[in-house]
Amino acid sequence: MSTDMASERLAVLSRQLCAGMASSPSTLTVPTSDMRLFLTHDNRELRDRVLDFLKDPIFRPDHYQSLLDFREQTLQRLKKVVGQKFFSVRDYVDNPRKFIASLESLMWADYSLAIKSGVHFTLCGGTIARLGTKYHHDKYLPSIDDLSTPGSYCMTELGHGSNVMGIETTAVYDKAAQCFIINTPNDEASKYWIGGTGQHGKVCVVFAQLTINGTWQGPHVFVVRIRDxxxxxxxxxxxxxxxxxxxxxxxxxxxxxFDNIRVPREDMLDAFSSVSPDGTYTSRINSVSARFGAVVSGLTTGRVLIAAGGVDGAKLALAVAIRYSVQRPQFGDKVIMEYVTQQNRLLPALAQTYAYHLAMGHLKSLMMDKKPADAKAIHILSSGLKAAATWSRVQVMQDCRECCGGMGFLAANKIGPMMNDMNVDVTFEGDNTVMMQQVTRALLDDGKTRLVPSTPTPGTLAAGGCGCAKTIAALLAYREATQLAQVADQMSQAAASAPGTAAAKAAARSQAFERNLDLVLEVGRANIERFCYENFVAETERAPAALKPSLELLANLYGIKCLQKGAAFYLGMGAMDRADVAALRTAAQAHYAMLCAGGLRSPAVALVDAFGIPDHLLQAPIAFDWRKI
Ligand SMILES: Cc1cc2nc3c(=O)[nH]c(=O)nc-3n(C[C@H](O)[C@H](O)[C@H](O)COP(=O)(O)OP(=O)(O)OC[C@H]3O[C@@H](n4cnc5c(N)ncnc54)[C@H](O)[C@@H]3O)c2cc1C
Incomplete structure (x- = not known):
């Protein structure tokens, strides 16, 4: 086939695929307040009230104070927030979007405050609300709500972090005394990293392996007083x-x-399983592993908060870096935003942050609707977005820090201290590597591996497909399905060649999964990128007309960057060629030009302003006028 014929065929294909796509505007206008309204999916008035309350001088950063002063300040800040009664711990179950909105709004003030609140309300209070029953709710939730018993969450042990099922703390029922004896059998079983226990915590939810009448029943949760x-x-x-x-x-x-402490029988959280006074164990969930799943499922809200924090952290860093970059001249009159290297670090990150923000909105809606049929989607999205949003936040903040040069290193400019404070978000509430494995495991369970699409025709992107939502979506779906099938094939082959029993075959499948963990993580990433892109396109369709051009451009830029990151895969599979790779770069640069046009009044600035970070929380002097620092 001649080059001309091939090009024509691809152009036709591209036009067919792209039917209905809006044509690119020559200039971009972003109505900032409308965009902010659109981005604020829920609890607008509540969010504004919390953000406004954070004007109180107690929330101003103090970079000179000592460790102990900082802890005390964080406690006092939390007390101030609690005093406002913006939400109740009962919202954790009854109105998760309100609960998340309230806690999420704190993080622009200080991540320590957000996490101390999260440990108290989400991890401790939320666990009692979700895994406890009326007795526990009446006994503990009022003092969680008013902070009279600061709460902690004792799950991790020195020897057992990601492998929660392996914890060694024991809980043995003493029928005669009608209590549980909770014990730390060795130093590796000591609870480690427990937020709030160092100084302030008074009550703790403790994960321990339950044994009743000599029979092991798996990890259960107990409410324990640790300070009077x-x-x-x-x-x-x-x-x-x-x-x-x-x-x-x-x-x-x-x-x-815990040295053989005695906990009253009633203080085991018993929404799923209970122990009667005579030591009879009953559970509505039969298997130990399924029960464990129910016990840790309460972590979802915490994960959503950490993911939302990752997105919000990226927003703040981008707002500072973009606002600075459009003002800061270097080498004459040229402002640094005019360098393509600056654009290439900041603008795809801006598009990605919009993509993740909108994906989080979708996830929160699913959590609010509480449909049993959505349970798997919630599990996949909360695990995958937690990992994707926090890993990307690390990169985005580092890029923003570098884009601000030396100014990015100054604590007053906020990015640096936040990078340090937030660095742990890739590890706690589920280590990211383990979270991405959960995504792939859930996809494998679905049996979706049969649906591998045929290899897309190379050259489609170069023939105009870069601007086509369906072309981009098809390529992203192809990558996810192909890589998932590769993992599934490896597991099936291992099982087929394993001799003997079903157990041996299951072990062989599991070993194959572990041998291919690098690919397993790629599947998780591909799934989240595909979902975020499709969701971005869908959100753009429902957006008011005035917002569509900028959202379409950002969605397209996000899709282009996902394809660029996956170029090695697509080239290897013959789904892209060199012209496609070049076309992606050209298309991205055209978007940069649109986003940067107008300097201080550019769409890029309007798009970060639409995040709605109030000046008193943005704080960084370089985000306003760097000459007045
Ligand atoms: C600041 C902070 C606050 C915390 N707060 C609390 C708290 O309040 N309550 C609480 O219970 N816990 C808390 N944690 C503990 C936290 O949840 C654990 O650190 C986390 O689960 C990881 O466990 P780990 O540190 O033992 O790391 P490990 O599990 O040992 O992981 C170390 C490395 O090994 C890798 N790895 C582990 N398993 C696998 C696997 N299956 N496949 C591939 N790679 C693997 C991980 O990716 C990681 O890179 C906190 C931790 C920190 C740092």
Whole structure:
């Protein structure tokens, strides 16, 4: 086939695929307040109230204070927030979007405050609300709501972090005394990293392996007092303050041991399983592994908050870096935003942040609707977005820091301290590598591996497909399905060649999964990128007309960058050629030009302003007038 014929065929294909696509505008206008309204999916008035409240001088950063002063300040800040009664811990179950909106709004003030609140309300209070019943709700939730018993979440142990099922803390029922004896059998079983226990925590939800009448029933959760009302550590509890950390030093993390402490029978959280006074164990979930799944499913809200924090952290860093970049001249009159290297670091990150923000909105809606049929989608999205949004935040903040040059290193300009404070978000509430595995496992369980589309025709992007939503979506779906099938094939082959029993075949499948973990993670990433892109396009369709051009451009830029990142895969599979790779670069640069046109009044600035970060929380002097620093 001649080059001309091939080009013509591809152009036809591209036109067919792109029927209905809006033509690109020559200039872009972004109505900032309309965009902000569109981006604020829920609880607008509440969010505004919380953000406005954070004008209180107590929330101003103090970069000179000591570790202990910072912890005390964080506690006092939390008390101030609690005093406002913006939400109740009961919203964790009854109105998760309100709960998330309230806590999410704190993070622009200070990540230590957000995490201390999250540990108290989400991890401790939320676990009691979700896994407990009326007795626990009546006994504990009022003092969670008014912070009279600061709460902690004792799950991780020194020897057992990602592998929660492997924890060694024991809970044995003593029928005669009608209580559980909770014990730390060795130092590796000491609870480690526990937020709030170093100094302030009074009550803890403790994960321990339950044994009743000699039968092991798996991890269960118990409410334990670790300090009395005066703040003295309870008998049988040992606590070691973990001291200074890389960041997040407003939170007092601690290590905790339990020396055969006695916990009343009623204080086991019993929404799923219970123990009667005579020591009879009953559960509505039969298998230990399914019960464990139910016990840790409460982590979803925490994961959503961490993911939302990652997106919000990226928003703040981008707002500072873009606002600075459009004002800062270097080498004569040229402002640094005019350099394509600056654009290439900031603008795809801006598009990606919009994509993740909108995806988080979708996830929160699913959580609010609480349809049993959505449980798997919620699991996949909360795990995958937690990993994707926090990993990308690390990169975005580093890029923003570098884009601000030396100014990015100044604590007053906010990006640097936030990078340190937030660095842990890739690890806690589920290590990202483990989270992405969960995504792929869930996809494999679905049996979706049969649906591998045929290889897309190379050259389509070069023939105009870069601007075509359907072409981009098809390529992203192809990558996810192909890589998922590769993992599934490896697992099936391993099972087929394993001799003997079903158990041996299951073990062989599991070993094959582990041998291919690099690919497993690629599948997770591909799934999230495909979802975020499709969701972005769908959100753009429902957007008011005035917002569509900028959203279409951002969605397109996000899709283009996903394809660029996957270029090695597409070239290897013969789904792209060199012309496609060049076309992606050209298309991205055309978008940069549109986004940067107008300098201080450019769409890029309007798009970060639409994040709605109030000036009193943006704070960084370089985001306003760098000459007045
Ligand atoms: C600041 C901070 C606050 C915390 N707050 C709390 C709290 O309040 N309560 C609480 O219970 N816990 C808390 N944690 C603990 C946190 O949840 C754990 O650190 C986290 O689960 C990871 O466990 P780990 O540190 O033991 O790392 P590990 O699980 O040992 O992981 C170390 C490395 O091994 C890799 N790895 C582990 N397993 C696998 C696998 N299956 N496949 C591939 N790679 C793997 C991981 O990706 C990681 O890179 C906190 C941690 C920190 C740092």
């Amino acid at each position: 009302d005066s703040g003295a550590i309870m008998p049988g509890v040992r606590i070691q303050d973990q001291g200074p950390k890389m960041g997040l030093n407003g939170v007092d993390n601690g290590r905790v041991w």
